Amino acid sequence: MAEALACDCRSRRGRAGAFPIDKRGGLNTVRSRLATRFNFQLRSDDGRRPFPHKLILAQGVNESVRHVAFKLLAYLLFFRERIQVETDVQNDNIPFVPDLAVLAYDMRPVLWIECGECSVSKLHKLAVKCPDAEIWIVKRGREDADHLLAAMEKEELRRGRYAVLVFEPEFFDEVCGLLRERNEVSWYRGGFDPAEMKFELNGLWFEAAFEILRR
Numbered sequence: 241m242a243e244a245l246a247c248d249c250r251s252r253r254g255r256a257g258a259f260p261i262d263k264r265g266g267l268n269t270v271r272s273r274l275a276t277r278f279n280f281q282l283r284s285d286d287g288r289r290p291f292p293h294k295l296i297l298a299q300g301v302n303e304s305v306r307h308v309a310f311k312l313l314a315y316l317l318f319f320r321e322r323i324q325v326e327t328d329v330q331n332d333n334i335p336f337v338p339d340l341a342v343l344a345y346d347m348r349p350v351l352w353i354e355c356g357e358c359s360v361s362k363l364h365k366l367a368v369k370c371p372d373a374e375i376w377i378v379k380r381g382r383e384d385a386d387h388l389l390a391a392m393e394k395e396e397l398r399r400g401r402y403a404v405l406v407f408e409p410e411f412f413d414e415v416c417g418l419l420r421e422r423n424e425v426s427w428y429r430g431g432f433d434p435a436e437m438k439f440e441l442n443g444l445w446f447e448a449a450f451e452i453l454r455r
Contacts, residue, residue, distance in 0.1 A: 276298075276299040276421060277296055277297070277298050277299070277421070278296070278297045278298075278299060278308050278312075278419060278420075278421060278423065279294065279295075279296055279421060279422050279423065280294065280295040280296070280297070280312065280423045280424070280425050281293065281294060281422075281423070281424045281425070282294065282295055282425050282427070283424075283425070283426045283427065284426075284427040285426070285427065285428050285429075286427055286428065286429055286430070288431070289316070289319045289427060289430075291316075291319060291427065295312075295315065297311050297312060297315075297325065298326075305416055305419055306356065306380075306412075306416050307339075307355060307356055308419060309412065309415050309416045309419060310339065310355035310356050310378055310380075311325060311326075311339055311340065311355055312415075312419075312425075313378070313407070313412075313415065313437075314339065314340050314353050314355055314376075314378050314405075315340060316425070316427060316430065316437065316439065317405070317430060317431075317432075317437060318340060318351065318353060318376070320342060320351075321342075322342050322343065323340060323341070323342050323351070324340065324341055324342070324343070325339070325340055326338070326339060326340075327341055327343070329341065329343060329347065329349055330347055331347065333369055334349070334366075334369045334370065336362065336365075336366065338352045338353060338354065339353050339354055339355040339378075340353040340355075341353065341373075344372075348370075348372055348373075349370045349372070349373040350372055350373055350374065351373060351374050351376070352366060352370055352373045352374070352375050352376070353376045353377075353378060354375075354376070354377045354378070355377075355378045356378070356379070356380070358377055358388070360388075360391045360392055360395045360397065361395075363375065363377070363392065363397060363402065364395065364397055367397065367398055367401045367402070374403070375401055375402050375403070376402075376403050376404070376405060377402065377403075377404045377405070378404075378405045378407075379404055379405070379406050379407070380406075380407055380409055380412045380413075381406060381407065381408065381409035381412070382406050382451065384406075385404045385406045385451075385453055388404065389404065389453065389455055392455055393455075397455070399455060400454075400455075401455075402454070402455045403452060403453070403454050403455075404452070404453040404454075404455070405450060405451075405452055406450060406451040406452070406453060407448070407450050408448060408449070408450070411446065411448045414444075414446075415441060415446070418441050418442050418444060420442070423441065423442055424440075424441075424442055424443070425439060425440070425441055426439060426440040427439045428440075432452065434449070435449060435450050435451065435452055436448065436449045436450070437450070
């Protein structure tokens, strides 16, 4: 069973520039065309998150705006030195492209983040092929997370290797509805202890808790 580290999800209103990668078949193939590029002007009042001034997230032709929102929120929460979006890990033994990742100087993944849909088979392979990496899956809500955890339990994926970050669905959907090609984000506070974030997106204030489940 998953262990809930933070609960009571709720929201209250008030090197980025990634090259888009086609994940179909696990191939590191750069997409030939894009649907949209989302530009984010970032400002941070949090010394632990010295964001770059600008983040560009590409929406590939087969991606939804929801996936862009996942990547934005994951970038804000997991930000650290050397974090990259949809980077080629340059390892033929790892035939996948992460939504976000941190690579060590020897190119070993030390953080691997999957946003939204992710198969149990892929997660199993990631645990084997990236033995030193934290593996996180970011989900819209608890129902989606519970379905994934049940499938992981059924397939007997190894314990202690995975963490699932779960948003509150209404909060996540509202973020999706605010996204446009040019955006402004002001970050004030956020982290995993406590599991919450406070920021403005395009002038709208959010104060949201989230949940962390570990398996």
